[in-house]
Amino acid sequence: MLKLHAGIDAGSVATKAVIIEEDFPGTPESRPRILTKALVPTGADPVGAAEKALSQVLSQCGLRREQLASIGGTGYGRIRLSGVDRVITEITCHAYGVHWLFPAARTVIDVGGQDIKVIRTNELGQVEDFVMNDKCAAGTGRFLEVMANALGMDLEQLARVDLDGKAAPISSTCTVFAESEVISLVASGTPTLEIIRGLFNSVAERIQGMAARLIIEPEVAMTGGVSAIRGIPQAIERHLGLQVHVPELAQFAGAFGAALLSRK
């Protein structure tokens, strides 16, 4: 029998929702897959954004909420979500979501709007160990957004920059200090592309430092909104000396994991 489940990832910048379908639930033949997805800006209203994202995915499938077998919630706004069957942290959800998107992964690097997580997983997609940044936003999506603003660009323009080429040294990963450095580099006439590559390297250095606290095992997968900025996984690859895979739908790994775990 086919069952439908939803997952909502109430992130600090974007709220993601997916609906998954599952044939033969609870059996080895089960192969859950994402039917549809939606992404809405979170803004200052994570609850409203979650409702909006869920409405969008339901509408895209022509479904009513009652037709869902379960709903899972995750993300920083998870504790305020109502009407969900299970609330799980984004660390557990990303690990489990990636397990289904890229089963060979044993390390997950998730970089979102305000958090960086490095997660070591096992062959079942369970978390073996993890590290997460504290309140400091260095190296996160917010950091890149501030830097893009300082350069008069947006994140989409940043996302198109490749790592190959000369990179300016940016010594600090502190958002405030790095912004000052970027402004100084701009003033000194350093080419914008070199500054951007320097920023990519500074993000990768921060992740490398966090990853050093764990025993990193290949394969490495990257998730979260920042994974879409292709220079970042490239820089992480060079710093870790390991290939970094960005699975399709990487930004939805958390919501996918929440939907999968809501089945339990």
Place this chain on the structure above:
Amino acid sequence: MNGGTSVLNDKPQCVWLCSYTPVELIHAAGFEPIRLIPDRAGGPRADSLLPRRFCTYVRACLERRPVNQPAMVSAICCDSLRRLADVAPIVLPISLPRTPDGQSTPEQVTYLALELKRTWGRLHRLLGKDEPSQKESASLIRASIEKYRRVRQKILQIQRLAYSGEVSFSSAFSVATQVLAHPPEESSPPAEFQGPAPSRGKSQIGLLLAGANLLDGGLIALVEEAGGRILDVDCCNWNRFNLFDPAQTDETSPPESSSLDEVLYWLAESYLKRHPCPRQTTAIHRARLLAERARKVGVRGVIFFVPKFCDVGLYEGPVFKRYLDSLSIPCLVVEIDYGYGDSGQARTRVEAFLEMLEAKAGCAIACS
């Protein structure tokens, strides 16, 4: 209390910080010792003297120091408290000898006893009083030791309620912390215990919590609310406030001596015998002690809370994690801003750690 003196007996109050601070001496000298429990992080007062990237606990203490207090006394248990004494001359520092293997030598005890004797004189100078005779001093200090023995026993009773599961650790912490924040003459603060921590429908994961200090009781509540079952705690306002390890040592009394030196030697020895804090010993020695505690009570994981920019805690964290990992005891190190324990990031890390332990036990997240 009002304007820095007690309404009970007009004694001037004196704020103390580190739990190695000999409250008995402060009390015997004529002050009412009160542990400063800052309720939020540093602000403009702290900014005026200390950099922002500085131990959040020390900054919070500086920020929240009552303006009318004539003095703050603190054992110098870390570099940050040393720097506080440098920038805030109202702080009367007490130097401690380090005991790297956890065992104090007679020379170290003698050193601390001499430091206590100097402190005794400085406390009297602060009060503008002459130091009493050696015999009278010994008698006054013995009386204060007895008074604080009762305070420590009161706290021990509160701890036992938490260990027996009759009350939640968070409420026991809250009550114990209030006892420390009151002078010993005052009647006990109303004990507003709450019952055992609710399970909230989650499987209860047995945990050991450790930290430099866990004065921010919100952290304890956060762990309980997330579904953690606290089995033991190692921090300076819990087990390390005891002058002896009740599980290992019989409590002794100070010598019935009129010799000030003998009484101070006994006091110094009692402080150096305590369960060691990060400052007193090496990180690996502390890691071994932590592992022993964890195994003794059968916890499934250890959470180590470190105040942001706490120098000793930040060095200890990686050592603890590596050592406990090698013994297959999962360990989570959580850096916290003082007074903001219940932050989203801290909550996420604690909840994820519990989910990980549940999954390891195969009790909740059985992957298909």
